[in-house]
Amino acid sequence: MFDNLSEKLDKALHVLKGHGQITEINVAETLKEIRRALLDADVNFKIAKEFTNRVKEKAIGENVLTTLQPGQLMVKIVKDELTELMGGDVTGINLNGNPTVILMSGLQGSGKTTFSGKLANYLKTKKNKKPLLVACDVYRPAAIDQLHVVGVQVGVDVYSDRGNNDPVSIAKSAIAHAKTNGHNVVIVDTAGRLAVDEQMMKEIANVHKAIQPHETLFVVDAMTGQDAVNTAKAFNDILNFDGVILTKLDGDTRGGAAISIKSVVNKPIKFIGTGEKMEAIDVFYPSRMADRILGMGDVVSLVERAQEQFDEEEARKLQKKIAKNQFGFDDFLTQIQQIKKMGSMKDLMGMIPGAGKALKGIEIEDDAFKHVEAIIHSMTPEERANPSTINTSRKNRIAKGSGTSIQQVNQLMKQFDQMSKMMKMMQGGSGRKMMQMMGGMRGMR
Structure with missing residues (x-):
């Protein structure tokens, strides 16, 4: 979503993010590049020109040239103007009729x-x-x-x-x-x-x-x-x-x-x-x-989507399993299903700050979990409930049954073990605080 525009705006603003001297010349050059980025994104020329003129006026009014962090201030101004250009406040749908x-x-x-x-x-x-x-x-x-x-x-x-x-x-x-x-x-x-x-x-x-x-x-x-x-x-x-x-x-x-x-x-x-x-x-x-x-990114939307799939009763059951070291692959599979319901992986990754830039050129498929699901479905109920029973012989059978390699099975086992340990650590006070913070973000708009 807007990958090309994001990349070009980032380059345009990069000159002001360094520690070099900020001058009217490189501010003007930045605005020129911003206008070019908008035109390349198929924004009307008049709108693009008016946009950069408003950014310039605000930049001068905010004394961008004399501030200690000119790059950050310019990003804020551009962000505020983009928000205003796309409508400012969110507008809901009118549902007052009957029907x-x-x-x-x-x-x-x-x-x-x-x-x-x-x-x-x-x-x-x-x-x-x-x-x-x-x-x-x-x-x-x-x-x-x-x-x-x-x-x-x-x-x-x-x-x-x-x-x-x-x-x-x-x-x-x-x-x-x-x-x-x-x-x-x-x-x-x-x-x-x-x-x-x-x-x-x-x-x-x-x-x-x-x-x-x-x-x-x-x-x-x-x-x-x-x-x-x-x-x-x-x-x-x-x-x-x-x-x-x-x-x-x-x-x-x-x-x-x-x-x-x-x-x-x-x-x-x-x-x-x-x-x-x-x-x-x-x-x-x-x-x-x-x-x-x-x-x-868009962390608020990401949290909201997660909470839409959040089942408090299931979460309590899961918490008890983690506390007793009973977290198994069936539980892992349930978590994967909930993530898939949140939307496409590409869209979700775009909500994580910096992820779009880090994953530039990497195609994220919606069926990113298909190999993981295939491996888990090839396990017996006992193996899913007690991962510690999965030895080399069982891994070979699981790999053949899921159409994957032994390396992929080993990688999943390693990731599962790391995730189990992390979830166990989150049972402590810091984990609870984090969940409370996420809950508080739910009301943000």
């Missing part, structure tokens, strides 16, 4: 249908809502089927009317159905359309007028770069939407859309899609994204 009606709009192929499912899953699991997905794409042959498949995946009802080609009447009937059947959120998935298609744009305007949604969201593929910003403006002129959804932010995106879109349409980015799984949806926090772009 709340949410209209999804966007280009063809932007990921509206998939994201409608992700949003339904988010509202169901995180907000304790009972959503209804509505199939209003009457043009794409497989659109209705796709939405039904998504609905099954997330355990949410889908309303469709295959014999009806009028999205306005389908949407209105769906809202009536929701009221009758106790659904408190209605997510209307519309057909993808081009901004230049006057008839299709008029159609979605008619749907919008007929159902008066509480939230109109514009879904855009982040990988389309500056075109995404231009399209957002065209849709906003017609719908006056309430917020933006950026999908495919986990791809090889330059980041221009995320940085520019708020300035152009003056509408907040509300959610981002960070992967293919239905759980891969995040509320957009401008300040956290600015931290990640500048290579500072």
